[in-house]
Amino acid sequence: MPDFALEFLDITCTFKSPQDPKQPQEHGYTAVANTTLRIRAGEFVSVVGPTGCGKSTLLNVGAGLLAPSSGTVQVFGEPLPGINIRAGYMFQSEALMPWRSAIDNVMVGLQYRGVPDAEARRQAQAWLQRVGLGEFGERYPHQLSGGMRKRTALAQVLALDPDIILMDEPFSALDIQTRQLMENEVLELWAAKKKAVLFITHDLDEAIAMSDRVVVLSAGPATHPMGEFEIDLPRPRDVAEVRTQPRFIELHSQIWSVLRDEVLKGYAQQLKKAA
Numbered sequence: 001m002p003d004f005a006l007e008f009l010d011i012t013c014t015f016k017s018p019q020d021p022k023q024p025q026e027h028g029y030t031a032v033a034n035t036t037l038r039i040r041a042g043e044f045v046s047v048v049g050p051t052g053c054g055k056s057t058l059l060n061v062g063a064g065l066l067a068p069s070s071g072t073v074q075v076f077g078e079p080l081p082g083i084n085i086r087a088g089y090m091f092q093s094e095a096l097m098p099w100r101s102a103i104d105n106v107m108v109g110l111q112y113r114g115v116p117d118a119e120a121r122r123q124a125q126a127w128l129q130r131v132g133l134g135e136f137g138e139r140y141p142h143q144l145s146g147g148m149r150k151r152t153a154l155a156q157v158l159a160l161d162p163d164i165i166l167m168d169e170p171f172s173a174l175d176i177q178t179r180q181l182m183e184n185e186v187l188e189l190w191a192a193k194k195k196a197v198l199f200i201t202h203d204l205d206e207a208i209a210m211s212d213r214v215v216v217l218s219a220g221p222a223t224h225p226m227g228e229f230e231i232d233l234p235r236p237r238d239v240a241e242v243r244t245q246p247r248f249i250e251l252h253s254q255i256w257s258v259l260r261d262e263v264l265k266g267y268a269q270q271l272k273k274a275a
């Protein structure tokens, strides 16, 4: 198997201006510029950067939902021709179908893949069990708490057994306690199966606590990696406890010294845009 599960090779993404759609694309807004980022099979990589810098854009490129203006994406050494079928995707927003019960939501991807209903139901139930929702399969999304909905979404992604998991600020809407529980659950599930994970967050503590490597993106436009940090904290980790370790604090201050300036630049740009 190739060393890298997912490679972004010299990726640039330029969007046409919504105000002037007739303008040639090269005169539009360049969100991501000349970005190269490689994620090894089984590696947990977080990408942090100021708000609006281009994190989701990069993730969408990795999912095959957005074609880059230039550069290539490789999945296990092969160029990505369209949708990345080896990747599961967990969004920031709710992605559950409100008219389907939790178990039906988890089953749906398996059914699309042609798994017979009874087997899909059995597998979905096993995943709900694993994320602590064994008793809640018949509930509809509106009958579940925010944390339970996130767990259902996690089961939905993991049920498809993807080799690559793309997560876009999946827990940002949760309260801190639920968030830490979910982070620990993700780490446990990841340790059992060792998938490649690309995790987008603007929370540096979360990034360090979860990851093998943290990549810092510059403020936009033309965002690109500014620094990469190996997180050599021992595993298994408890995301709340690990934050008290001296090495965590050291890594945090090293990464923050790079990220801080970018956050300030990003903030200044947002103020300029709003003016």
Ligand SMILES: Nc1ncnc2c1ncn2[C@@H]1O[C@H](COP(=O)(O)OP(=O)(O)OP(=O)(O)O)[C@@H](O)[C@H]1O
Residues within 6 Å of the ligand: 015, 016, 018, 029, 031, 049, 050, 051, 052, 053, 054, 055, 056, 057, 058, 202, 220
């Ligand atoms: N389809 C699009 N058309 C035009 N501009 C876009 C499009 N998608 C994203 N952008 C712009 O590209 C930039 C990067 O957006 P993106 O959503 O990738 O940032 P982000 O880092 O994920 O943001 P946040 O931290 O707020 O989630 C933003 O300025 C955004 O307005």
